[in-house]
Amino acid sequence: MLGRDAGxxxxxxxxxxxxxxxxxxxxxxxxxxxxxxxxxxxxxxPASCVSADLEHWKQLVDHACGRDVGRPSTAVGRMAEAYGxxxxxxxxxLLFAVHSYYGLIVRLLLRQVVGARSVAPRGATCRTxxxxxxxxxxxxxxxxxxxxxxxxxxxxxxxxxRYAVPAGPASPAIxxxxxLYQDLVPRPVRHDLGEYYTPDWLAEHILDQVGYxxxxxxxxxxxxxxxxxxxxxxxxxxxxxxxxxxxxARTVLANIVGVDLNPVAVLSARANYRIALGDxxxxxxxxxxxVLLGDSVLGDGAEPDGRFDVxxxxxxxxxxxxxxxxxxxATKPLWQRYGLFSLSGADARHxxxxxxxxxxxxxxxxxxxxxxxxxxxxxxxxTAFQTKGAGDGFRRFRLGDHGPPLRVLRVDDLADLEPFxxxxxxxxxxxxxxxxxxxxxxxxxxxxxxxxxxxxxxxxKSPGHARQECLARPVDPKQPGSPWLVLPEATGxxxxxxxxxxxxxxxxxNTAGAxxxxxxxxxxxxxxxxxxxxxxxxxxxxxxxxxxxxEPDLLYPLIRWGDVVRYSAVSRTALLLAQxxxxxxxxxxxxxxxxxxxxxxxxxxxxxxxxxxAAYRRYQQHGPFWSMYxxxxxxxxxxxxxxxxxxxQIRAAVVESLDHPVLGPRPVVPQETxxxxxxxxxxxxxxxxxxxxxxxxDFVIRSSSVRGGKSFGxxxxxxxxxxxxFNRHDPRxxxxxxxxxxxxxxxxEERTLDEIQAEIDQLAAExxxxxxG
Numbered sequence: 001m002l003g004r005d006a007g008x009x010x011x012x013x014x015x016x017x018x019x020x021x022x023x024x025x026x027x028x029x030x031x032x033x034x035x036x037x038x039x040x041x042x043x044x045x046p047a048s049c050v051s052a053d054l055e056h057w058k059q060l061v062d063h064a065c066g067r068d069v070g071r072p073s074t075a076v077g078r079m080a081e082a083y084g085x086x087x088x089x090x091x092x093x094l095l096f097a098v099h100s101y102y103g104l105i106v107r108l109l110l111r112q113v114v115g116a117r118s119v120a121p122r123g124a125t126c127r128t129x130x131x132x133x134x135x136x137x138x139x140x141x142x143x144x145x146x147x148x149x150x151x152x153x154x155x156x157x158x159x160x161x162r163y164a165v166p167a168g169p170a171s172p173a174i175x176x177x178x179x180l181y182q183d184l185v186p187r188p189v190r191h192d193l194g195e196y197y198t199p200d201w202l203a204e205h206i207l208d209q210v211g212y213x214x215x216x217x218x219x220x221x222x223x224x225x226x227x228x229x230x231x232x233x234x235x236x237x238x239x240x241x242x243x244x245x246x247x248x249a250r251t252v253l254a255n256i257v258g259v260d261l262n263p264v265a266v267l268s269a270r271a272n273y274r275i276a277l278g279d280x281x282x283x284x285x286x287x288x289x290x291v292l293l294g295d296s297v298l299g300d301g302a303e304p305d306g307r308f309d310v311x312x313x314x315x316x317x318x319x320x321x322x323x324x325x326x327x328x329x330a331t332k333p334l335w336q337r338y339g340l341f342s343l344s345g346a347d348a349r350h351x352x353x354x355x356x357x358x359x360x361x362x363x364x365x366x367x368x369x370x371x372x373x374x375x376x377x378x379x380x381x382x383t384a385f386q387t388k389g390a391g392d393g394f395r396r397f398r399l400g401d402h403g404p405p406l407r408v409l410r411v412d413d414l415a416d417l418e419p420f421x422x423x424x425x426x427x428x429x430x431x432x433x434x435x436x437x438x439x440x441x442x443x444x445x446x447x448x449x450x451x452x453x454x455x456x457x458x459x460x461k462s463p464g465h466a467r468q469e470c471l472a473r474p475v476d477p478k479q480p481g482s483p484w485l486v487l488p489e490a491t492g493x494x495x496x497x498x499x500x501x502x503x504x505x506x507x508x509x510n511t512a513g514a515x516x517x518x519x520x521x522x523x524x525x526x527x528x529x530x531x532x533x534x535x536x537x538x539x540x541x542x543x544x545x546x547x548x549x550x551e552p553d554l555l556y557p558l559i560r561w562g563d564v565v566r567y568s569a570v571s572r573t574a575l576l577l578a579q580x581x582x583x584x585x586x587x588x589x590x591x592x593x594x595x596x597x598x599x600x601x602x603x604x605x606x607x608x609x610x611x612x613x614a615a616y617r618r619y620q621q622h623g624p625f626w627s628m629y630x631x632x633x634x635x636x637x638x639x640x641x642x643x644x645x646x647x648x649q650i651r652a653a654v655v656e657s658l659d660h661p662v663l664g665p666r667p668v669v670p671q672e673t674x675x676x677x678x679x680x681x682x683x684x685x686x687x688x689x690x691x692x693x694x695x696x697x698d699f700v701i702r703s704s705s706v707r708g709g710k711s712f713g714x715x716x717x718x719x720x721x722x723x724x725x726f727n728r729h730d731p732r733x734x735x736x737x738x739x740x741x742x743x744x745x746x747x748x749e750e751r752t753l754d755e756i757q758a759e760i761d762q763l764a765a766e767x768x769x770x771x772x773g
Contacts, residue, residue, distance in 0.1 A: 013164035018179045026183040036083045039097035053140045064262035065193040066318040075188035103138025110271045173232040173276030198314040203233040209431045210377040214238040222313040223296035223365045225258030228269030249280040257304045258291040307371035314379040315361035338363040340393040372435040382428035385484045388716030392481040407436035416448040441471035475720040485704045502725035505715035508670035510629040512615035516543035517606045548602040559670040567747040569653040579631045586624030636667045637678035645713035652692040654685040684726040686740035694764030
């Protein structure tokens with residue numbers, strides 16, 4: 001580590017450890033809190049002299065994070081209070097002040113560690129002496145001309161002077177600043193900004209998989225380098241090679257390159273890189289770390305030279321819907337060029353457009369930076385392999401219709417290891433080779449925390465982690481872009497016939513975040529209609545609590561996610577559905593005024609909230625403001641089979657129209673986190689329900705979906721389950737239907753289902769389309 005005793009220039013100096021740096025300059029120190037308040041006050045002064053720096057910083061960070069950092073949030077308010085400010089402090093100016101404080105520490109410490117020998121001295125001279133390099137974004141406190149700020153700079157420099165600077169060879173490459181930044185910017189704020197630090201072990205794992213051994217002549221690029229985790233891992237491997245030394249410095253600087261769009265990340269990576277090179281750069285050499293501020297997707301900003309043998313990294317995971325509108329438009333041609341944005345407008349509007357920026361960055365990096373025959377290894381969301389719709393284009397593994405193919409060499413499923421604690425992401429890594437076509441099956445390794453007691457799945461590289469060797473292939477061999485079926489090697493190919501089912505599934509009704517408006521409790525029947533009360537705390541947007549009389553015609557019993565268990569679904573509330581199921585738009589305003597004036601008056605109280613819904617603004621801003629989504633004739637079918645998506649197993653149940661005590665006969669409507677199949681009769685519904693709840697179907701779904709993930713249990717699963725249409729002349733179909741009826745009855749009576757479920761599993765396995773292998 002930096003600062004071993006052998007190299008200390010002062011026996012009283014502190015060793016330069018990352019955790020000590022965090023302890024001395026973290027947000028819990030009174031001096032840090034005072035410093036941030038001072039920088040915040042300077043940035044928020046009327047006609048502030050740093051307004052240009054602030055605006056430039058905000059443009060970069062907004063772009064990098066895919067959101068407006070000036071938007072208030074609970075997390076930012078709590079951060080403000082931690083620094084002794086009001087919770088209502090301006091979010092952008094506060095984050096700018098924190099970043100500036102952090103930037104000062106990085107720049108001043110870099111000056112102290114490497115001196116002015118490493119980089120051409122283009123920086124200005126201030127009271128602390130010459131800084132390393134040209135003036136950067138966070139150097140503004142050095143030039144602002146305020147005595148209080150200049151005193152702060154001197155205090156920081158004096159505090160950093162207490163650390164020992166190694167006089168001999170540099171230490172192993174480490175991220176010196178990561179703990180400090182993570183302390184200054186609390187986790188909830190970082191996660192709101194989309195900032196997730198890649199663990200060192202994960203970077204090492206990817207370098208292993210792409211075969212990078214530290215050969216100084218092998219060119220490596222990280223197109224989303226963050227604070228430099230992959231770059232530092234590469235430098236460690238270079239340093240471990242025999243005969244590595246000073247003569248390699250220029251080659252390393254030409255061949256290990258990073259790019260990032262976030263100015264704080266670039267600052268950190270440059271400093272970490274330079275410190276890691278240590279004594280490899282001579283006193284008179286004026287070289288700068290090749291960490292560039294730029295956009296690797298669009299190719300904006302600084303661009304690396306030439307092509308690379310290896311491209312690695314952890315690209316930003318930002319959903320298409322969360323990208324700024326300008327960036328969506330700017331990148332749309334690339335999505336289309338690579339075949340990643342293949343959905344129709346209707347499919348995207350009704351829930352199929354959940355694409356992730358990481359997919360685009362992977363393809364763009366392979367296209368723009370990777371040489372033919374080169375290898376790419378990246379962290380991606382595991383759902384990219386098993387999500388229908390959003391992942392179809394990604395799984396083509398070709399750079400557009402006529403571009404070179406990408407061969408998948410290996411995928412590691414790390415979801416169970418949770419490399420990024422506190423997030424709901426399903427993490428995987430992928431290794432590709434440019435210029436060769438993917439051949440199936442693909443090696444697929446599932447990692448888990450549990451110890452491997454069988455001894456049949458291979459040894460783990462990490463204590464307490466087990467690995468299972470699997471093979472992956474498209475669930476529909478005729479559709480290479482279809483979701484992957486992942487099976488243990490020992491099972492071989494799936495024995496059952498795969499293919500489309502004779503049924504079509506749909507999502508339930510989607511309020512687009514306005515559950516608090518459309519979900520209501522029915523209080524009583526009145527002379528003029530029905531008295532309802534909305535459920536304000538159930539949507540993404542908080543709605544005021546309202547009691548209002550409405551017409552009963554547009555009210556339906558609602559099935560929510562938590563209302564569904566295996567063989568049972570019980571409605572406990574109601575849905576206000578002012579939607580034309582044929583046109584799939586909100587009922588025309590003239591019709592609402594003529595037939596449902598009380599309902600229209602109720603909805604009018606929430607007009608501003610309903611118009612603010614992102615899906616409404618994007619897809620139906622010219623339609624009635626009460627429009628909903630995923631609503632069609634199937635929604636009001638009297639008999640349905642429904643199940644929960646985003647679950648860990650399929651829990652299907654049969655629902656039929658019920659005679660509501662206030663509303664009278666009504667079809668039941670599930671919410672969008674449930675899936676439905678409309679069928680013609682109860683017997684058919686029970687047959688389908690039994691098949692969906694069978695062990696044979698569960699085996700296939702678990703092998704082709706992420707349990708608990710957004711892709712689990714989606715309507716698209718029927719595309720490969722091969723469930724045939726109910727045939728009442730088939731005795732097995734009738735027996736399955738009868739078993740499902742008995743299972744529903746047993747569930748109502750709270751009796752055990754073991755014997756009935758075993759019967760269903762056996763019957764489903766004997767059905768031609770139910771062989772699980």
